[in-house]
Amino acid sequence: MVTLNINGKIEQLDAPEDMPILWALRDVAHLTGTKFGCGIAQCGACTVHLDGQAIRSCVTPISAAVGKRITTIEHISNDKVGQAVQAAWSEIDVVQCGYCQSGQIMAATALLAINKKPTDTDIDTAMSGNICRCGTYQRIRAAIHEAANKLA
């Protein structure tokens, strides 16, 4: 049993310590908003927050999350920045297939938490680890600017 703080709730998970957070979330806690895309931290679909920092949950074992706060897409609307990001995503109509968007939103929220007015270059740097095969990048960029404006 591993004790984790997931979205503000203390959960006892029957999972080995080396299980990546991704699979503990998806297959044990059944929080499926966080997605599996590559398994080797190359695509960002699995992005969650660990104590507010964006991490790739597919390569981070649950042992590394003990005593820390895991926040997933299911809970991000409770965060003021996360809420603004989701609202901007809706306004710009960003999504297509939608599979990468949980990770995109988590990465964008983490960016805006530390950078209130990101430039295009800042966005490229922060977001180029998050692949979207539908190519929604232009709208993601616009939505991040939109969220920044809303939060200003």
Add this chain to the structure above:
Amino acid sequence: MNAPLNISRRKFMQATAVVAGGLVIAFTIPYAKRFLLPGAEKSPAGGEAKLPAPNAFLRIDTDNTITVLLAHSEMGQSIWTTLPMLIAEELDADWSKIKVEHAPAAPQYAHTAYGLQITGGSSTTWSEFDRYRQVGALTRALLVNAAARQWGVAPSTIKTENGYALSGDKKLSYGELAEAAAKLEAPKSITLKEPQDWKIIGKATKRLDGPEKINGTAIFGQDIHFDGLLTAVVARPPVFGGSVKSFDASATQQIKGVHNVVQVPSGVAVIADNYWAAKQGRDALKVDWELGPNAKLDSQALLEEFRKLAATEGLTAAKAGDSKAALTKAAKTIEAEYSVPYLAHSPMEPLNCAVRIDKDGCEIWTGTQMQGTDQQAAAKILGIKPEQVKIHTVFLGGGFGRRANPVADFVAEAVQVAKAADATVKTVWSREDDVHGGYYRPMYLHKAKIGLDASGMPVAWEHTAVGQSIMLGTPFEAFQIKNGVDATSVEGVADSAYLKGIANHHVHLHSPKPGVPVLWWRSVGHSHSGFVMESLVDELAHVAGKDPVEYRRILLKEHPRHLAALNLAAEKAGWGTPSAAGIARGVAVHESFGSYVAQVAEVSVDKGTVKVHRVVCAIDCGLAVNPESLNAQMESAIAFGLGAALHSQISFKDGKVQQSNFHDYQVLRMNEMPKVEVYIVPSTEKMGGVGEPGVPPIAPAVTNAIFAATGKRIRTLPIGNQLTSA
């Protein structure tokens, strides 16, 4: 003018009250209208003798909810929104009350043109444009008739608006009328709205699946879970055509959470409580593989074979005049060879499929583009009837063609695993499994020799394409392969607008069979022919000393839709005006899937590194039902095609795929996304598709811009480091 549709004659719809207290609109497609494929429902003698039981396309519940059932799969292309728009338009529905569901697998949801239940070929909107509008119009007529009876007025005095029937000061919601409407006979005829009366069609409309895809609640195949569902990963042969000699699962069985290890036709499946245990179990598995006939497959050597083939006469795909003789008389000739690699689709969601088998049949949960084929494949494996296979289509985390597999590979495998293990399982492919898993866009080599007259215009064109047939062995073979020529191998060349204007041309095709599983990849044959043809035309313009846009205008003077797209893109891009320092422009225009797309790319090359700054795109697809999703599809196609053009390739050495994941099978990332501007040609021409036609022009627009910037002609994709090593 929309003539009234005679319902009784066409027998294509009927109303049935299936939901207690609600209205269900169901209909079938008349057989005579179908383009039947082998494997599709057979047409009964005499056409309409007996129609299959109708299936629901629309439900109106007493709470005013309107549920639209989709005969097609939502994979990002926004059909979840576009098809409901068609119904809502004719129904005068309250858009906020619309809900959407994927239809089950059933013959009645067959594609109106292809006869199989399939989402592909950029065909959903045009193929459903009539059917879904008719459903809306029929439903409205029934609701109006129900209101007319209740109020004792003539139906013609009743107006409908935003989910209500209105007459004088009387008003009833569709939900209030649904139950009464369900008891009425279908009207004898319906009339569709005239375009000038449309309130929804043609208006930019936001996605209905947006909210759930933003808050993480949208369910993809990967997200299916219920009590008793186990996870399986399959160890597959390292070489296509390989098989299992023997395996040792003793270490695998020691992994906590592993339940079972079973051999299936495609390899060895490890079944466990969860993906992590299953993956670890597979890592511990020892399999002795029989590599089979492709153990020496090498893509470099294969390209050499293609090159040799290209020097020989192939099957004739198109011919006019005598190109060889005309070449000898040409003032100038150019000769060029182009090649493109195998490509994986790599949708963000790796393949997966959940299967439960019980005494009544089989249930399948997956994101698929081809329900009918999957259903038949599962039934065959289990020895049951297709109707005993219930398919739940969930959101597709991207498709791009990979989830429309004519042999139902990922569904059939999951059924085999569930059957062999006697368990309810979800197979999950890793990214490596996806990249190694085949069904690639085939590698192609094109060779062309073109003769120009003294004014620089082409007078002779000899063209040879070499590459695997996609349609061979699929249900589409009968009408796509004629005299050995797979039309999709030469589409965009054999039927090119350019070649039509050249009196002497000859297109040859060789279709070698090197044993690599291939499949349609977003834009199919146009994914290479667009690059080849638009590069060649650019080469000709250069030799002729003419501006690339002006040269195309001359060649395409008989092709107004090409011209409209080309002119709009050129105008919006400021073609002919100076570009910013260090930036060069390239242009391409290509017809595919009934649509005409032109793109102008603005590109810089700095120390060999290509940067695409801006892409201006113009499209004529006929009516744009939802301009918002059309814009999104152009952005998407440009990103998809640009990533492939810059980076992507699948190669083979010693039979094995050399790439494995996104670090070495590279696709477009945020930092490489150009600014994309999309312009829609106002058009009342025949409707075409929008999912794929944006892909073909991007590679040549970029490589033509690279030529303008550097003088270096890119004839092999991906661009990769060709400019740094030069």
